[in-house]
Amino acid sequence: MSLASLVRKLEQFVRLSPVDHAILNRASSERVRHFGPRVDIVREGEKPKDVHLILSGWAYRYKQLEDGRRQVVSFFLPGDICDVNVFILREMDHSIGTITAVSIADLSREFFDRVAAEHPRIVTAFWWETLVNAAIQREWTMSLGQRTALERMAHLLCEIWLRLRLAGLTQGDSCDFPLTQGDLADATGLSKVHVNRTLQELRADGLIVLKGKTLAVPNLDRLMRAGLFNPNYLHMDHEGRQLDVVATPPDAAAG
Amino acid sequence: MSLASLVRKLEQFVRLSPVDHAILNRASSERVRHFGPRVDIVREGEKPKDVHLILSGWAYRYKQLEDGRRQVVSFFLPGDICDVNVFILREMDHSIGTITAVSIADLSREFFDRVAAEHPRIVTAFWWETLVNAAIQREWTMSLGQRTALERMAHLLCEIWLRLRLAGLTQGDSCDFPLTQGDLADATGLSKVHVNRTLQELRADGLIVLKGKTLAVPNLDRLMRAGLFNPNYLHMDHEGRQLDVVATPPDAAAG
DNA sequence: CGATTTCAATAACGTATGTTACATGGCGCA
DNA sequence: TGCGCCATGTAACATACGTTATTGAAATCG
Numbered sequence: 001m002s003l004a005s006l007v008r009k010l011e012q013f014v015r016l017s018p019v020d021h022a023i024l025n026r027a028s029s030e031r032v033r034h035f036g037p038r039v040d041i042v043r044e045g046e047k048p049k050d051v052h053l054i055l056s057g058w059a060y061r062y063k064q065l066e067d068g069r070r071q072v073v074s075f076f077l078p079g080d081i082c083d084v085n086v087f088i089l090r091e092m093d094h095s096i097g098t099i100t101a102v103s104i105a106d107l108s109r110e111f112f113d114r115v116a117a118e119h120p121r122i123v124t125a126f127w128w129e130t131l132v133n134a135a136i137q138r139e140w141t142m143s144l145g146q147r148t149a150l151e152r153m154a155h156l157l158c159e160i161w162l163r164l165r166l167a168g169l170t171q172g173d174s175c176d177f178p179l180t181q182g183d184l185a186d187a188t189g190l191s192k193v194h195v196n197r198t199l200q201e202l203r204a205d206g207l208i209v210l211k212g213k214t215l216a217v218p219n220l221d222r223l224m225r226a227g228l229f230n231p232n233y234l235h236m237d238h239e240g241r242q243l244d245v246v247a248t249p250p251d252a253a254a255g
Numbered sequence: 256m257s258l259a260s261l262v263r264k265l266e267q268f269v270r271l272s273p274v275d276h277a278i279l280n281r282a283s284s285e286r287v288r289h290f291g292p293r294v295d296i297v298r299e300g301e302k303p304k305d306v307h308l309i310l311s312g313w314a315y316r317y318k319q320l321e322d323g324r325r326q327v328v329s330f331f332l333p334g335d336i337c338d339v340n341v342f343i344l345r346e347m348d349h350s351i352g353t354i355t356a357v358s359i360a361d362l363s364r365e366f367f368d369r370v371a372a373e374h375p376r377i378v379t380a381f382w383w384e385t386l387v388n389a390a391i392q393r394e395w396t397m398s399l400g401q402r403t404a405l406e407r408m409a410h411l412l413c414e415i416w417l418r419l420r421l422a423g424l425t426q427g428d429s430c431d432f433p434l435t436q437g438d439l440a441d442a443t444g445l446s447k448v449h450v451n452r453t454l455q456e457l458r459a460d461g462l463i464v465l466k467g468k469t470l471a472v473p474n475l476d477r478l479m480r481a482g483l484f485n486p487n488y489l490h491m492d493h494e495g496r497q498l499d500v501v502a503t504p505p506d507a508a509a510g
Numbered sequence: 511c512g513a514t515t516t517c518a519a520t521a522a523c524g525t526a527t528g529t530t531a532c533a534t535g536g537c538g539c540a
Numbered sequence: 541t542g543c544g545c546c547a548t549g550t551a552a553c554a555t556a557c558g559t560t561a562t563t564g565a566a567a568t569c570g
Contacts, residue, residue: 045487063397065483071400073393083389085382093390093488116371116378123371127340130385134338135348137392138328142318144399145326145444149527180547189400191528196549212536228320232300233348404557435517446558451519467566 002056003028005079005167010125012166012236020122023115028053028105035102042082042096048089050106052082057102058178062186063094072187074137075160079167084126085112100178128235135233144189147228152188153198154227157208161217162234177215202226257311258283260334260422265380267421267491275377278370283308283360290357297337297351303344305361307337312357313433317441318349327442329392330415334422339381340367355433383490390488399444402483407443408453409482412463416472417489432470457481 003025010016016024032055035041041052041059059076073094076082082096087109115122136159143152164175181199185192202208207223209216217223224231258280265271271279287310290296296307296314314331328349331337337351342364370377391414398407419430436454440447457463462478464471472478479486 061393063393065397065401067483069401071397073396083386086386088379088382089386089490090492091487093490094393124343127343131338131341131344134389134392137389137396138316138318138349141328141392141395141399142320142326144396145441146320146324181549182547186400192548193529193550194527197527200549228322232346235344235348237345436519437517447518448520448559449557452557455519 002078005077005169006053006081007079008168009079009166010122010129013128014121014125016121016125020119023119023122027107027111028055031106031108033104033106035098035104037098037100037102040095040097041102041104042092044092044095046092048083048086048092050108051084051086051112052096053105053107054078054080054082055103055105058099059096059102060099060183060187061094061096070186071189072183073140074133075187077160077163077167078169081107081126081129084130099183132233132235135235139233149188149190149194149198150201151227152190153184153195154202154207154223155229156184156188156227157202157215157217158220158224158227158229158231159234161215161220161223162231162236166234166236173218173220174209174214174216176213177210178213257333260332260424261308261336262334263423264334264421265377265384268383269376269380271376271380275374278374278377282362282366283310286361286363288359288361290353290359292353292355292357295350295352296357296359297347299347299350301347303338303341303347305363306339306341306367307351308360308362309333309335309337310358310360313354314351314357315354315438315442316349316351325441326444327438328395329388330442332415332418332422333424336362336381336384339385354438387488387490390490394488404443404445404449404453405456406482407445408439408450409457409462409478410484411439411443411482412457412470412472413475413479413482413484413486414489416470416475416478417486417491421489421491428473428475429464429469429471431468432465433468 006028007016007021007024031050035057042048044063054076056078058078060072061074061076061082062070062072064070076096086092115126139155139159143155147155160177161170161175164170169175179187181192181195184190184199185195188195190198199208199210202223203210205226206218207226209218223229261283262271262276262279286305290312292312297303299318309331311333313333315327316329316331316337317325317327319325331351341347370381394410394414398410402410415432416425416430419425424430434442436447436450439445439454440450443450445453454463454465457478458465460481461473462481464473478484
């Protein structure tokens with residue numbers, strides 16, 4: 001299990017009290033489920049019941065057309081919350097599937113009601129999470145509409161890299177990277193063949209080292225420039241605190 | 256001015272009390288501003304101060320790359336709320352511009368705090384609005400990633416049509432349509448020339464009648480099929496009430 | 511009310527990316 | 541330890557869409 005990534009992320013934005021920590025801690029240990037890689041957690045059309053918090057592993061949200069065309073609309077990394085308050089909707093408009101093995105905690109409607117009434121800092125933190133997710137989705141719209149294949153791929157890799165770093169899941173200049181080229185194709189709207197060509201080009205330019213299930217980014221600045229990447233949409237700073245310069249902070253979740 | 260579209264929309268989802276009505280009424284008449292067509296209301300980089308409610312007119316949210324490439328990431332129609340609780344972020348990651356002349360009401364942080372504490376039905380309604388907007392953004396991701404030019408255009412027109420109808424802004428099978436082909440190009444990620452070709456094709460197929468600033472949809476079903484349009488993501492129904500069959504309901508906002 | 515800009519329409523031509531096909535490599539599993 | 545499967549890599553060819561250019565019509569403005 002690992003509530004650490006969530007807490008680490010939220011605490012960059014709002015300072016949570018010991019009580020807040022306790023609340024999150026209990027909520028995320030009560031109803032935990034484990035899934036294997038490449039299975040669906042939630043299917044389009046189902047009635048949403050709980051909100052899911054990713055404790056470990058990677059997952060994605062995807063939609064599919066009748067004829068099978070498939071688009072990954074977002075990735076879930078450890079510490080991500082699927083959709084605060086989804087349960088007010090009647091049915092899911094998309095599916096959620098795992099990439100690696102995944103552990104999730106199910107957060108109930110009652111949990112959110114209690115939080116709303118009694119824990120304003122958690123409310124703020126969840127709103128931040130919600131707004132950032134919306135901003136990410138807008139940026140994907142931008143990428144798909146305007147960026148070339150190379151820019152789009154570079155941009156996506158930058159985003160994943162920064163989100164992983166925020167969650168404390170990078171080691172030096174490298175990180176775990178379980179996505180296949182097929183996954184990248186479904187996320188970028190490119191064909192698998194062109195994803196391969198594009199990755200080759202990024203490699204040739206020395207922008208990434210991608211082998212097996214590990215990605216290294218030797219020079220983040222250059223990759224960002226290649227992807228026309230402006231990190232503002234991730235809103236990783238708040239009231240003067242610049243997340244960008246945090247290297248390896250004290251493990252906020254340990255206590 | 257017209258709070259009618261907002262109230263009509265929200266009431267499809269949650270029944271609001273007379274007090275709720277009064278609250279919304281006051282909030283939307285206190286600080287109203289008027290803009291001409293084709294001007295910016297909000298610019299990327301600014302500190303968000305208020306939440307904007309569109310009382311009348313059309314606007315859009317857009318992002319731009321350094322080299323000028325521009326993507327419209329969403330449209331705002333009368334009754335739309337720009338971003339509940341944006342003010343918790345440090346700066347805007349996108350701009351908002353008008354298409355037609357627009358009237359907006361600025362909703363303050365204090366308004367939302369008060370609503371959160373005292374008006375649970377409005378909170379639910381706003382959450383619904385937030386979740387639907389997120390779903391729309393995902394569907395745009397899907398469109399840009401997977402749909403062909405023709406499908407994408409048909410899909411966008413269906414979406415706008417249904418949203419206008421929900422806001423009570425369609426007349427029979429036609430509606431006001433102030434978007435230029437350039438706007439459509441920026442929203443669909445196509446070139447202006449190809450937008451023109453695509454519209455010609457839709458016209459030739461009898462799917463739309465678009466002339467001047469008026470759009471008619473003689474057969475919505477056929478247009479939906481052409482765009483592989485599944486309305487589920489608009490979440491226009493709730494607990495058995497099907498919005499789709501509502502024709503011209505009693506003017507909920509009059510009282 | 512003519513001047514000026516914006517928008518729509520159409521044509522000719524260019525290219526980024528898709529498609530199909532097949533070969534190679536790594537890795538789980540019997 | 542070898543079989544089979546899935547992911548990666550590459551080539552040849554196809555196409556949906558972009559670009560540039562020009563024209564006429566329709567708003568907009570002084």
